[in-house]
Amino acid sequence: MRNRENLIPVYYRLAEDIKHQIESGVLKDGNILPTEAQLGEQYAISRMTVRQGIALLAEAGLIETVKGKGSFVTRLRLNQLVIDLKNNGTGKEKLHYKLIGVNLIRNNLELARELGFSGETNVIMVKRLLVKENLPVAIEEKFLRYQKGKPLLETQLEYADFPELVAKHQDSVPVRNDMAISVSVLSAEQAKLLEADEMLPALVVKQVIYAKEDISLGVSIMVCHKDRFELTATSYPLSGRL
Amino acid sequence: MRNRENLIPVYYRLAEDIKHQIESGVLKDGNILPTEAQLGEQYAISRMTVRQGIALLAEAGLIETVKGKGSFVTRLRLNQLVIDLKNNGTGKEKLHYKLIGVNLIRNNLELARELGFSGETNVIMVKRLLVKENLPVAIEEKFLRYQKGKPLLETQLEYADFPELVAKHQDSVPVRNDMAISVSVLSAEQAKLLEADEMLPALVVKQVIYAKEDISLGVSIMVCHKDRFELTATSYPLSGRL
DNA sequence: CAGTGGTCTAGACCACCTG
DNA sequence: AGGTGGTCTAGACCACTGA
Numbered sequence: 001m002r003n004r005e006n007l008i009p010v011y012y013r014l015a016e017d018i019k020h021q022i023e024s025g026v027l028k029d030g031n032i033l034p035t036e037a038q039l040g041e042q043y044a045i046s047r048m049t050v051r052q053g054i055a056l057l058a059e060a061g062l063i064e065t066v067k068g069k070g071s072f073v074t075r076l077r078l079n080q081l082v083i084d085l086k087n088n089g090t091g092k093e094k095l096h097y098k099l100i101g102v103n104l105i106r107n108n109l110e111l112a113r114e115l116g117f118s119g120e121t122n123v124i125m126v127k128r129l130l131v132k133e134n135l136p137v138a139i140e141e142k143f144l145r146y147q148k149g150k151p152l153l154e155t156q157l158e159y160a161d162f163p164e165l166v167a168k169h170q171d172s173v174p175v176r177n178d179m180a181i182s183v184s185v186l187s188a189e190q191a192k193l194l195e196a197d198e199m200l201p202a203l204v205v206k207q208v209i210y211a212k213e214d215i216s217l218g219v220s221i222m223v224c225h226k227d228r229f230e231l232t233a234t235s236y237p238l239s240g241r242l
Numbered sequence: 243m244r245n246r247e248n249l250i251p252v253y254y255r256l257a258e259d260i261k262h263q264i265e266s267g268v269l270k271d272g273n274i275l276p277t278e279a280q281l282g283e284q285y286a287i288s289r290m291t292v293r294q295g296i297a298l299l300a301e302a303g304l305i306e307t308v309k310g311k312g313s314f315v316t317r318l319r320l321n322q323l324v325i326d327l328k329n330n331g332t333g334k335e336k337l338h339y340k341l342i343g344v345n346l347i348r349n350n351l352e353l354a355r356e357l358g359f360s361g362e363t364n365v366i367m368v369k370r371l372l373v374k375e376n377l378p379v380a381i382e383e384k385f386l387r388y389q390k391g392k393p394l395l396e397t398q399l400e401y402a403d404f405p406e407l408v409a410k411h412q413d414s415v416p417v418r419n420d421m422a423i424s425v426s427v428l429s430a431e432q433a434k435l436l437e438a439d440e441m442l443p444a445l446v447v448k449q450v451i452y453a454k455e456d457i458s459l460g461v462s463i464m465v466c467h468k469d470r471f472e473l474t475a476t477s478y479p480l481s482g483r484l
Numbered sequence: 485c486a487g488t489g490g491t492c493t494a495g496a497c498c499a500c501c502t503g
Numbered sequence: 504a505g506g507t508g509g510t511c512t513a514g515a516c517c518a519c520t521g522a
Binding site for chain 2: 211231239
């Protein structure tokens, strides 16, 4: 059964059929799917093509396959949410970045150790303000390993997001980004920058970018105005494309 | 080149080889990979097997393939972080759940509309306290569509996490979970439950569970003590299994 | 036009699970 | 032992890209 008249691939149709059966409750959590051979017969397609469809469903988290047993419907992993740092902040309005300052902090072992920058005691600190419609939204402080011969370009400082900035500045390849979300209150200095009251509660987002083998490449701390910034996440991307 | 002596599949070795080339900087962002035919020749394997390895890399977000052109190294999507609601909270210590109350709120159109429960005006509200080592960590309020003949069992109320609870209580299949993270201050009542001071800043995590076609099935609001709860996320799961 | 990735086949052998 | 999914092959045709 080659893919004639209709442009969408057969394995994709198979995957969608099963997906709809799951979402409508025909196939329930824990149910076993027909075997790959059976599905191949039903759809009159070869087993490898069936497997391609099965793989899509497994990737989306709708089913799990167990060697020697079969494929089983699983509850979607709705406990895993994806937070997309782009399209995040406060609505669709464009954010502007206002550079406050760039410092090279030399030989501060204390700081370097705190940032996890083993073997490097010179730290670059970048501080900038996120502005939306002339209203300050958050303060960003970024700490980077000093890297000889890799200057920070003006344009990078103004526009690049954090993982991108690290990638541009480092020879090492960033492979992981860890995030911690917590709550604080604004200091006098922070309140002034954000044009808000001191002691106002604030959302604090800390990121650490790692190269392979857990080598820390950079740390970013965002202090966000509580009424002008909201973090959102959704489970959807994990089960996307189907 | 069948898979002899070594137990790991060939396509997996291929994927790991390329992964290491990317992580060590041999292959850089934007570089094109050898064609599938070339890789097949290099590794002395068939093209379908090469494609299996390529698919792994694409799934992990390390490369992107473009029809008619080739496969290209991409920067990892470190802007997408995954929040895993299990293993989240405050360390590895086990959380206990203390049920505060269950209410059936009848014919409250205002509330039902606010929750997005179209066509259903009866709402079940579950309130419970998250406790760690005898210290209250967060207050949870869950709102569920009333569903005839689907009682909430004691055990579910005590242990089930929110998406699971919704799945158990509803006939509809949950397919999406949206989350919003914001900041608030404790009310007098909340402060009392959390054994904390009134007006203390608090992390607020709101979740909405949907069935297909954006039908809202349930809403959960967690108010977390700022010093006893921290949300963490990592980019790792998206690029996992390699 | 030649080259690329995307789809698909009809086989094969294997490792794993269950009765 | 018989059934399942996991791996792999050696072909084939297609749609898309670029020169």
